[in-house]
Amino acid sequence: MAIRIDVKWKSEVFKDIEIFLTEPLILFKSQLFSLTGVPPERQKLMFKGLLKDDVDLSQLGLVNGSKILLIGSNQVLCDNTKINFIEDLPAEEKDMLLGIRAFQPKSGGLVNVGNTCYFNAVMQFLFPVTELWDKLEFFKNIPGIKQNEFINSLLQMNKTVKNDIKPMNPTKQIILLRQLYPLFNKIDQTTGQYMQQDAEECLNFIVNTMNEFSSGSIADEIFGYTVVVKSERVDGIEEFIPPQNDVTKYMFLRCTMGTPTNPVHSVKEGIKQALTETVTIRKDDTDVLYKKTSYITSLPNYLIIHLVRFEWKQASTTSMTKACKAKICKRISFDKQLDVSYICDKDITESLNNINKYIFDLNNGITPSVKVAQGKHKNGNYVLEAVITHQGRTADSGHYVSWTRVLDESTSATDENVENDCDIRADGLPKKQEPKEFWHKFDDDEISKFDYQSIDLCGGRSDYHIAVLLLYKAQYVTIEDNNQ
Known part of the structure; x- marks a missing residue:
């Protein structure tokens, strides 16, 4: 994600400088070097305090129009120096300048063609x-x-x-x-x-x-995966209930979110809860509660x-x-x-x-x-x-x-x-x-x-x-x- 900010250096203000929030700070310092002639190692950048080289730019709260203060002196500043942005450099030069191996995805992304x-x-x-x-x-x-x-x-x-x-x-x-x-x-x-x-x-x-x-x-x-369903009476009375082997192939294992009386805090707990249910069966004019549990x-x-x-x-x-x-x-x-x-x-x-x-x-x-x-x-x-x-x-x-x-x-x-x-x-x-x-x-x-x-x-x-x-x-x- 890129936004545009202003950078104040000495008495000059550079407007609408593009900064990539997902890139390392050295990338932005390299852009400022092209503008000011101040080498990256001499640059001190201030935004709500001094920015360290390992800072996560996306967490600073930077928005379009934000102002960053640059402190540092240049050796020779050429007013007519052409601005070369690092993203326009060949991959080999960019890697050398950053001193890191650039991230190269091994596969492509998919374009969103409208809520897709x-x-x-x-x-x-x-x-x-x-x-x-x-x-x-x-x-x-x-x-x-x-x-x-x-x-x-x-x-x-x-x-x-x-x-x-x-x-x-x-x-x-x-x-x-x-x-x-x-x-x-x-x-x-x-x-x-x-x-x-x-x-x-x-x-x-x-x-x-x-x-x-x-x-x-x-x-x-x-x-x-397949399951076997085993049932038992909730009231503790022993009753032989043969297991039910379910030959159906299930492809999704559900994880419930729990209830106020039976909360869930982890996926393991949510899966266990989803595999267990309580049912009421009418027997001898009495409603009997049974707990049915599925096992893989x-x-x-x-x-x-x-x-x-x-x-x-x-x-x-x-x-x-x-x-x-x-x-x-x-x-x-x-x-x-x-x-x-x-x-x-x-x-x-x-x-x-x-x-x-x-x-x-x-x-x-x-x-x-x-x-x-x-x-x-x-x-x-x-x-x-x-x-x-x-x-x-x-x-x-x-x-x-x-x-x-x-x-x-x-x-x-x-x-x-x-x-x-x-x-x-x-x-x-x-x-x-x-x-x-x-x-x-x-x-x-x-x-x-x-x-x-x-x-x-x-x-x-x-x-x-x-x-x-x-x-x-x-x-x-x-x-x-x-x-x-």
Whole structure:
């Protein structure tokens, strides 16, 4: 984001200087060097105090017309010096001047073609699931129905954004989406513009269309899980109730927001609450309360969690408000790693415990006390891969953004970056280090990079990004030999 401010230096005032709030301060100092001849290392900038080089410009409250004071002397100031802005320099010169490696996104953003941020966010949310797109390729180019044309257009979109860092215009995909699902074709009668839509509904339509496209299999294989429902009387009276195995494949795991009497503070608590319900059954002329709890019986490759933040709010003549899907902005924490064993059926839990105990024993030089089949196994842990957030008060307004996890393989250990003996193996070679993790923020066609520690998407305030959809990826362990 760029704004224009004024800079006072000695007796001069430079008007309408462009400053990029998401760039480091050195970028702005380089512009001032072109204007004043004051080298960046000699510049002192004042705005509500001295600005340090590592300051986050977006947090200073700068707006168009703000004034910054520059203190510093130049050696030779040429009044007729041509102004060269750093963003106009070749990439190599810009990198050298900044002394840092410039951020280069590996994929392109998506242009907002009129209240389509919900669609853009959903697609960026799905792009990291390479397994999904690889499987869909087997069904491409099937002629005929609109569903096939729509999915083929998404496959082409996936290729385009991965091979071209320029923003892509998704008009074709949006038109096909609106033709398939009239819900997304609604127009605001006041503005005459297409209406904002719910990202969760859009994601639901897309993954179900992918299932239809592939004869009802692909999305289920990747996101689907099954449950068993177990019931018990609330009054404590023992009664044998056989478990109900539900063969339905669910693709979204719901996380409720809790109630005043049963509050929720984390995603783990919200999921547990969503899997539990109380029902009343009439027996022997008496109403009997039963607690029904669902337990997962098959683990998905990717787990989609839907934070149910929107609830229907009736129109009010008193406050002059229309009926809408209002957002619950309360803070619900979630972790980068999620252990789902606590919501699994006992057979799955026992299997996960055996796998993890086997690996623990091996890593600690102990002969494993349990037998585990050779092969690749899920260990019950899931790592956060992507997040969709919403800014605003209602589902039909505000703004959706997608955040995705990216690993920088260039930060892995090499001979050049080994810093101490702890980084070296016994054979003298560098240890393999984990690549550094970054998060990319996809705000339509604008892409930026963040450290995870610098962002908080858990909620608590409606004017900031609040998570509504989470994508977790299953973690695996490989058992090579179980006869030790």
